[in-house]
Amino acid sequence: MxxxxxxxxxxxxxxxxxxxxWGRPIVPVVFGVEDATLSVVKGAIEAVVALAGHRMAETDPELGANLMVFFFRDWAELPQVPNLDRLVPDLAPLCDRLAAAGANQYRAFRFDEAGAIRAVFVFIRMDDVLSEMPAETLALSQAAQVILLWxxxxxxxxxxxxxxxxxxxxxxxxxxxxxxxxxxxxxxxxxxxxxxxxxxxxxx
Incomplete structure (x- = not known):
């Protein structure tokens, strides 16, 4: 290039x-999938982190997990998740806007004082298009899009x-x-x- x-x-x-x-090791947690899909998602993240020469860890001292991936069927489900609105301000109006736009994914980045990535929240609404996509493809695409702020x-x-x-x-x-x-x-x-x-x- x-x-x-x-x-x-x-x-x-x-x-x-x-x-x-990212300015810190990545600690992923995945919600809303079965164990088989969980291993696929974490495997994709591990592969992209290894490609970058970056690191993963068991826990983040500040947040516990700093890469949170949510799979769901309807944007209205997200505001029901306990305490998620503390991590993602204005979550309910955001979900309303995404639902109105017909969006099937959204990534919210958080940064530290130096401007490095400190956390990412990935929201994936499993509509007909994404439901037909192989889990490996969806997971690798998301992993690539959170390793840097593109x-x-x-x-x-x-x-x-x-x-x-x-x-x-x-x-x-x-x-x-x-x-x-x-x-x-x-x-x-x-x-x-x-x-x-x-x-x-x-x-x-």
Missing amino acids: DSKAVEALFTRSDGSYLCAR SDTAFAETSPLARAGEAVVLRPEIGAVIRAAYDPVMPVVAREASHALRLAARIG
């Missing part, structure tokens, strides 16, 4: 550039995944961007487009 293609992945719809990575338009037209024979895998260029962003010499957060030049140099 050239620097312009990399820059587009982190240039938001308002024109600002923002790339952030642009809100980064994957609007093109999935981060690709088919390799019978398997669905992370697109090689997206994997390369993730590895480059987690290079120890790179900043945990960047707000200048020159950051894309540094990423592209590490990819190319």
Whole structure:
């Protein structure tokens, strides 16, 4: 990928550039799935974290778990989850807006004082489209989209995944961007487009 293609992945719809990575080990917890699907989701997260060269842990000292993934059938279910509105402010009106828009997924990021990712809340409404998607594909797509703060338009037209024979895998260029962003010499957060030049140099 050239620097312009990399820059587009982190240039938001308002024109600002923002790339952030996790500043702490990732501790996932998954709600609303059976044990078989749980292992698939956690396996996908582990694979993407390993690709990044980042770390996972058993517990987060501040939140217990810092990557929370919720599977459900209707947006109206989320405000009923005890204490979730403490973690996601204005949860009820948010769910109303997402329901009105017909959305089937939403990711809410939280950041620490340095601007690094400290927590992500992933909401997945299992509509007809997502229900037909293999669990492995859905899990890998979500794992890729929470390992970095991508642009809100980064994957609007093109999935981060690709088919390799019978398997669905992370697109090689997206994997390369993730590895480059987690290079120890790179900043945990960047707000200048020159950051894309540094990423592209590490990819190319």
